[in-house]
Amino acid sequence: MSRLDASLLADLPPFSGMSRDALDDMLARAVSFRSAKDTYVFREGEEAHSFFLLLDGYVRVVKVTPEGEQVIVRYIATGELLGIAKAIGRDSYPANAVAAVDCVLLAWPSNTWDAIVAAHPGFATNTYSMVGSRLVGTQDRVVELATERVEQRVANAILSLARETGRKTDEGILIDFPISRQDISEMTGTTLHTVSRLLSGWDSKGWIKGGRQKITLVEGHKLMMVASARD
Amino acid sequence: MSRLDASLLADLPPFSGMSRDALDDMLARAVSFRSAKDTYVFREGEEAHSFFLLLDGYVRVVKVTPEGEQVIVRYIATGELLGIAKAIGRDSYPANAVAAVDCVLLAWPSNTWDAIVAAHPGFATNTYSMVGSRLVGTQDRVVELATERVEQRVANAILSLARETGRKTDEGILIDFPISRQDISEMTGTTLHTVSRLLSGWDSKGWIKGGRQKITLVEGHKLMMVASARD
DNA sequence: CCGGATCTTTGCATTGTCGCAAACTGGAGA
């Protein structure tokens, strides 16, 4: 396994404002590991033994209903924390985390949380404000689901994915991990059929470029019009 | 204004595990005030000058969309904290807070947050785990909106309200603040018409007892059947 | 390079929910 260096962490939001020594200390307490595409990083209900930093890749956070329907709660991008149940006073994970691509992660045992927070108050502050952002973001999602139509929600989902995880190509902004119509439907509370109809419509207008588990945003402003249209 | 005693706080979740001296200290930093029914405790976007404890009453947390539609994010019950923007690294409130009935609150200036947290780590821990619960609860709400039908969501909303704020009467469990069909629709992402149809249907079956801004849950298990019906 | 699994597209019938309109009702204030 390769040596890890504090400079890997220095630029990541969870560690902003922390000294090099502090980063070394954090790193010394962590274990690095890989998670292959489509394998679980952790599962809902499982005891929260660790919390994680995603060093490379993308992770899907998924909830499953009693009826077996899946809902994608969020995507975790490279550089973000996940599984921080202990930080919010829970001792089991509230959702499943699945690698959307081959991933590299750092793991800290949950029982080191208190010591880490005590030693690195800046890390604690960063983490709590991230939790706050997620709460606010999730509330916005509730508002969206409660008030907008499917078409608008799907447009918003694609715009968000492009913004947060987009990679520039010569055709437009490509969502840089495999994402199916089914995934989009699980993000927006609809069916893969409806998503497919919408995307193929936008594709034929040249606003996006679709493909198998692939979406390229070509004309973002057109989708923004769709997302905010009164009707 | 009446004298406040630390015993008022001792039994409330935000202060659990804190010493009498600590409670006195918290209380000494706070200001008590009243908020009449339908007045704002704070508004979305406003600078988060204070955070609050609801000593008596109920507060509605509401978001408004650009199109002017309202969404009720949550109800705050007696004994809960609200407006803790500073705790999660925000300097403005992310939603509106409106008194659902005449309320009594305590307010702490936001700039005392750091000092309070430093002096009372137990309070900080309690607060962060409350934020965590709200995040998990809000995520569950996303799952519900994404997968369940209106009928189930309305049933769930009533069951939750009855559980969290219900008062036992001879007819059943009464939601003990004025709540309109419109309010229920703004909690569940539907229209007051649809809510009215559902409630009057359940009323005629004897499962609930409706009234003007009033709902009494009579046969909770029947609503639970509705809430979890496959179809 | 072929076969099969997976993902996507599309047509059609069905329906849950909305939007509009109008009538009804109960309670607060004059």
Added chain:
DNA sequence: TCTCCAGTTTGCGACAATGCAAAGATCCGG
């Protein structure tokens, strides 16, 4: 007590979105 108004109920037509079904496209492994 009467009046008025906010809140509630209900009918009906419209439509967005679903569910089902089948065909088409794309990729991966042998």
